[in-house]
Amino acid sequence: MMLDEIDYRILTALGKNPLGTINELSKAVKVSPKTLAKRLRKLINNKIFLRVSAQLSYPTIGLEPVLVFMSASFRNLGLIEEVCHYHPYTRYRIRCLGAINGIIALFAIPEGSLHLLLQLLDDLKDRGIISSYSYEEPIARWIYVENDFSYYDIENDTWNFNWDQWEELVSSSQEGNDLEEYGT
Secondary structure, three states, X not given: XXXXXXXXXXXXXXXXXXXXXXXXXXXXXXXXXXXXXXHHHHHHHOXXXXXXXXOOOHHHHOEEEEEXXXXXXXXXXXXXXXXXXXXXXXXXXXXXXXXXXXXXXXXXXXXXXXXXXXXXXXXXXXXOOOOEEEEEOOOOOOOOOOOOHXXXXXXXXXXXXXXHHHHHHHHHOOOOOHHXXXXX
């Protein structure tokens, strides 16, 4: 399915306001509510737009986010994905292919249970399913954003992002660094 300018405006509007009503979203996209509903159905039917989901503040509900990279041979990636699929605390996973093959997975585990996740990873390594793994525990809050397709020029198939303007915005930002609140 080829997306057009309206489709990209819909995706941007949904990214900014995923719980918006049809009327609110149609105003943001500048189409009628009927057109928006029809276009949403088309995006859903073509599996472009999958679903709306909640962004949780893991620490607030007693979960620690842990990002893991599991290095493995190509033939084992499907098995690792299956392990991640059935693990109750897997939030996200993606297959990586290249000089090093593997899976990047985000787990949101109960506080104090990192040792259990590491036991699982060690067991996968001992069985030869993964060759190695590394993990990171974030020290600052997670910030999640969706793409802003308003920068995409569909006619020329280019992204028209003004890097000079971006650099100016970053340089003039009065917001402090998130790490400051952690004393670093």
